[in-house]
Amino acid sequence: MDGDGDVDPGRDDLPLRANTNHILVRHYVLDLDIHLQTKIITGTVVLFLEPCQVAGDGNGAGEGAPTPPQPSQTDDSWEDESHRDFTLVLDCCDLTVSKVEELDVTSVSDMQGLLKEVKGEGSGVEPQPDSQSAVLIQRLISLPSTQWKKQHHLYFQCSHAPASEGGGPLIFHTDRWSLQVRKRGVRTLQEFPRVLRVCYETKPEGGSVRWTKDQDNRSCVYTAGSPINNRALFPCQEPPVAMSTWQAQVRAPRECVVLLSGENHAQPTYLHHTGLSSWDYYVTMPMPASTFTLAVGCWRQATAQLSTAQLTLPVQGTRAGASHTHAGSLDLNPFTNMDHPVITSPQSTLVYSGLKDEKHSESDCSGLGDDNFTCCHADYPCPFTDPSAWSQEVVPHRMFAPPSLLQKAQVQILPLLPGCLAAAHATLGVHPFPRLDVLIVPAGFSSLGMASPHIIFLSQSVLCGEREGDGARDGVGGERDLSLCGSRLCHELSHSWFGLAIGARDWTEEWISEGFATYLEDIIWARAQQLSSEETEEQSKLKALLRWRRLSDELQNSEEQLQILRPNMESTGQVSESGSSLVKHALNPEKTFMQVHYLKGYFLLRFLASKVGQECFLHFFRLFVKKYHGQLILSQDFLQMLLETFPDMEGQGLNLEAIYADWLDRPGIPKWLCEGSAIWTQTRLVEEVKAEMCALFALTSLSLCFSLSIPLCPSLPPSLSLSLSPYLILSLPLAISLNFSFSPLSSLPLSLPLPGQVAKWIGLSPSVGKGRKRKKAGLKVNFKEVMPEQLVLLLELLLEEAELSVTSLRTIKRTYDLQKQDAEVRHRWCELVVKHKYAQAYGDVEHFLIHDQAMGVYLYGELMVQEDSRQQALARRCLSLVQNEMDQSARRVVEEMVL
Incomplete structure (x- = not known):
C-alpha cells in the first residue's frame, strides 16, 4: 500500500x-x-x-x-x-x-x-x-x-x-x-x-x-x-x-x-x-x-497486613502536583517477607479455589485434540513438560508500590491476584512463567499497564478512589469499582501467553499480542469474579459496544496507514539478506496512543469465535498455546491452524485470503462489524443506561412535588405513554434538578407508575410538612448501583448532547461521585467539563492531567481546540507541571497540541 x-x-x-x-x-x-x-x-x-x-x-x-x-x-x-x-x-x-x-x-x-x-x-x-x-x-x-x-x-x-x-x-x-x-x-x-x-x-x-x-x-x-x-x-x-x-x-x-x-x-x-x-x-x-x-526505586512490598508505620515515609522536597504528605521517618527494609513470596491473601475478594481447567463437552468441541503433545521450541526448562505446573493455578506473586500507594495496592490489587491468576490458568493452561511481580510505576508512565516476563507494570490510574461510608465489597466502592483494575490486570496476565510465551515474528503484527489480550481480558476477568454465564454475556456485550464506539471514533480520526493490522501484507516476516528490517510506523508518536490493533484485533477474534462457538474457540486457544509456546508466529500460523481445526469454516466462505482482505490488509471497518454491532445495544445493561438518559429527558418535562402527586406536563408530546419504569425511578436523584435539552428517544417508550410504586423507591425526609421554617425537603432515593462501564456509556451519550446546564453537570457529578470513580469514568467526565466549559470542575481536569498521564494526552487537545483562553491556560499550566516526568512520546504529542 x-x-x-x-x-x-x-x-x-x-x-x-x-x-x-x-x-x-x-x-x-x-x-x-x-x-x-x-x-x-x-x-x-x-x-x-x-x-x-x-x-x-x-x-x-x-x-x-x-x-x-x-x-x-x-x-x-x-x-x-x-x-x-x-x-x-x-x-x-x-x-x-x-x-x-x-x-x-x-x-x-x-x-x-x-x-x-x-x-x-x-x-x-x-x-x-x-x-x-x-x-x-x-x-x-x-x-x-x-x-x-x-x-x-x-x-x-x-x-x-x-x-x-x-x-x-x-x-x-x-x-x-x-x-x-x-x-x-x-x-x-x-x-x-x-x-x-x-x-x-x-x-x-x-x-x-x-x-x-x-x-x-x-x-x-x-x-x-x-x-x-x-x-x-x-x-x-x-x-x-x-x-x-x-x-x-x-x-x-x-x-x-x-x-x-x-x-x-x-x-x-x-x-x-x-x-x-x-x-x-x-x-x-x-x-x-x-x-x-x-525497575529500580524505593518500592515497598505489599503484604496481607500493613502497619501504619510501614505506610509512612518522609517525602523528599516537593513534586509538581503531588498530593501526599508524610510525617516522621522510618528506616524500612525494602523487601518485606522476601523468603516467603505471597501466594494467596486471606483478604482476597475473589474466590479462586473452584476455578479448574474447563472441561469441554465432546459434542461442542470434539476432535480438537488431546493433552498429548511434544514441545516444538528450542531446548529450555519448559514448564509445559513439568507435571506439577499443569495443576499450579496460582504462581508465587508479589506486589510493589511507592510507600504512599502501598495501602491502595494492598487493598485493591493484591487480593485480586490469586483469582486472576487462577482464572488465567483455567482459560489458557500452564503458566509460562514461574513467578510474578506487579509494580505501580510513576505517574508519568504512558499506558495503563505493560507486561514482561515475570513482571507487570501498572499505572496508578488503575487504582480507584475511596468513598465515605462504603465497604470494601458492598455497593459503590465494592468489586464493581475494581473493574478497571481487574480487567487491566487480566489483560497484562494474558500477555504471558500471547505476546511473551508466543511472540510476533514481525513486530508490525501488533494485534497478535494486543488483540488477543483485549479479547481474553474479559473472559479471564469474568471467570475471576465467577460471574454466571448470563452476567458474563451481558458484560461482554456492553464492553463490545464501548469498544465499537471507540474504534469507530479512532478510525474516523486517524490515517489509513495506521489502521492496517498487517501493514507489510505479503511481505510480513520478510527481512533483508543480513536479517535487518524496518518496523513500519514504530516511531510515530501518535501510534503509541492508538488502539486500533487492540480493538480491531479484538473484534476479529470475536468474529472468529462467533463462527465456531466461544467454548470451542477457547479450547482451540489452549491447543494453540501447547503447540506454539516458546516460538514466534505470524498471523497465518494462527489462522491456518484454526481453519484446519474447524474445516467447516471454509463452507462459510472463510479462508486465509478472505480474512486477510476484510480484516488484516485494509483500513476501515470490516463488513461483519458494521452489520453486527447493533446487537450490542440490545442488552439489559445498555437498556438501563438508555433508561437513565430517558428519565433525564422525561422528567425535565414533569413537575415533581414532594407529596408525590406528579401531574402530567401539558408540554409533553401526546404520543408518549407516560408511566415511569423502575429504571427511570432509579434516575430521580439525578433528574430532579436537571435542565437538559435532550432529543426525544422515540425507541424508548416511557411509562409513569402509580404513586405507591414511586414511593417504594423514594423516601421523604421527615421534615416535610412541618411548617414554613422547615428545612428544604430532601429526597432519599435507593437507586441501583451503576457499573463503571455503564457510567462510561452514560457519559459518552451525554457528550453527544449540544448543551448541558451548570445545574445538570453539578448534579451528575454529585450523584455519581464522579471524582472518585475509576479513570475511565473520570476521563469522560473531564471531557464533559471541557466541552461545556464547566469552570467549577476545572480542578478535576487538572487533577486528571497530572495524576492520570497514561490517559490524559488527548484531553490536552480538547482543551486547546475549544479556543477558550481559560482552558488553554489550564492546558499549558498542567504541561508545565508534569513535562519533566512525562513519557517522551506523550510529551512530543502534547507539545505539538499546546505550544
Missing part, C-alpha cells in the same frame, strides 16, 4: 540493524551500576555468539533504513582496509561505548571439562578445528537444558575472563542506530570471536529507560516500553528472531529495590564498603532482547 505523504518513513519507521541471518547472540551477561543522581547506567555486557548455518562472505552490515553518518567511536579509521572484514552489527542507540574486547575463555579452568564432552545436537556452524575458544563456546551454548545451572555458572565465569592477548584488537563504530564491530583481518564469520565484552554507559536522554521521580518524590528508573526497546540500555540484537537467555548483576543504592524480568526471586547482597546492594537475576527461556525489563 502506498504511503500517504503525511507519514515520513525516515522518521516514523524503526530500523532493526542487527545481522541476525549471519550470527546470533545466544546469551547476555550484564554487569550494571545504577547512578540515580547522574541518571546514567555504567557497566558491561558480554555476548556469547553463534554463527548461523547459512552465511555469505559479505561484510554483514545491516541493510535497514539509511541513517545519518555519525563520528566513529574508535581511534582506528573505520573506512580503511578493514572494510572487507566481517562486521557484527548490533542494535544500539544513545550509548557511549568505550571498549569492545574479545575474551579468552580458554583461561577459565572450569571450561576445560567441555573439551571432553560430546558436542550437543542442534548447534550451528562447526567451528574451525584450530579454534579452541570457538569449540568451547559452541559446546557451552549446546549444553542441554537439564544442565542449565552448570551452563549459567560457566557463562558467568567466562564473562569475567581476561581480554584475549592475541589476534589483534577489535575495532568498532557507532551510528545513530547501531554498533558495528570488526576484528582486523577476519573475513568470515566462522573466524569471528565467539565472546565479546562491551564496556559502555547510557545517556540520560536515552529512550529505553525513564529517569524520573516516584509518587513520593524519590528518584527511580525503569524501562518504559519505548518504541526503540532496549537498544539504549545495552547493545543487543533487537529483531525478535534473536532469541536469547541472560543473566544480570545490578548494583544500586542500598535503599532501592531492583526488580528485573528474571525468573528467580533475587535477594540483595549488601556491599558495606560502597553503600550499595547487588541483585542477581537470570532467565533460562530464550526470548527477544526487547523483553528485558528493569
